[in-house]
Amino acid sequence: MMGRLFGRAARALFASVALGAVLGAVMTVGAAQAADPVHLKVGIRGGISEPLWEIVAKVGKTRGLLIEPVVLAGTLSPNEALNNGELQANAFQHIPFLRDQIKQRGYRLAVVANTYLSPIAFYSTKHKSLKDLPSGAKVGVPDDPSNESRALIVLRDEGLLSLRDGFDAFNETATLADIKDNPRKLEIVEAKSVVLARSYQDVDAAAVISSFGSQVGLNAARDGIAQEKRENNPNVNIIVVREQDKDAPWVKPLVESFQSPEVRAHIEKELAGILIPAF
Structure with missing residues (x-):
């Protein structure tokens, strides 16, 4: 027993x-x-993106990711760094800009998510409306092809000039050579976006992207004298990875970390009039 x-x-x-x-x-x-956790280096530009990606990094920890936002300044290209494998992703550009970069440099990159719209707007200390611009007015526009195109489209939509017949903003960019009519003989000056944000007072009006304008206290909704249309806008910012990584298991949690209620709340509360959620 x-x-x-x-x-x-x-x-x-x-x-x-x-x-x-x-x-x-x-x-x-x-x-x-x-x-x-999976360690991801994500290339961003400085300014309003930094606190935004701090939130993304916090959310990412709950999804098994260690997200390291890498602020790339000056002439260093986040697309070059991503294409070379120095980064796992970047989030600083819109689709037309990426399209032009791929066309010019042959990058093998893929879009995996939308983030927000950083609208382009015209600012002026001399005029209350673009329609008030006098003949021969000096107008500043960004010197990179995609954002210059955005500025020209606003000028077209406001009736100040016309672009060549058949121009399609979703599939191509407009340059100064595409201006068909310029009845007010506007003097259009090309400059870096960061320069335009800091010197828009020196011209009659200047087109500034909101993410750059916010660095000098500009708010498109509050201070702009004209801004691009939001509906059917191809200039939504995006998260980009290398083509070989687009189906990697970390892509979905990275996207979810950005497209989260926490990030949306931050944009709508802290960046109203500067950024518009696109998810």
């Missing part, structure tokens, strides 16, 4: 130990997974 009881106890003890070992192994694997 004692032997049978001892045998049962031994078997129960063995089962308990075995179960404990299994549970311990599971817990160890879970702890290892939690302690070893």
Whole structure:
């Protein structure tokens, strides 16, 4: 009798130990997974993107990601760094800009998500409306093809000039050579976006992207004298990865980390009139 009881106890003890070992192994694997998140370097531009991506990084931790926003300044290209594998993703550009970059440089990059619209607007200390611009007025526009095109489209929509017949904003960009009629003989000056944001007072009006304008206290909704239309706008900003990574398992949680309620709330509360959520 004692032997049978001892045998049962031994078997129960063995089962308990075995179960404990299994549970311990599971817990160890879970702890290892939690302690070893996927490390992603994401290229961004400085300014309003920095606090925004701090929120994305916090959300990413709950999805098994260690997101490291890398602020790239000056002439260093986030697309070049991504294409070379120095970054896993970037989030600083809109679709037309990427399209032009791929066409010019042959990058093998893919869009995986929309982020927000950073509208382009005209600002002036001399006039209250674009329609008030006099003949021969000096107008500043960005010197990169995609954003120059956006500025020219606003000027067209406001009736100050016309573009060549057949121009399609969704599939091509407009340059100064595409201006068909310029009845007010506007003097259009090309300059870097960062320069336009800091010197728009020096011309009659200048087109500034909101993300650059915010760095000098400009708000498109409050201060702009004209801005691009929001409906059917091809200039939505995006998250981009290398083509070979577009189906990687970390892409979906990265996208979810940006397209989260926390990020939307930050944009709508802290960046109203500067950025517009596109998700």
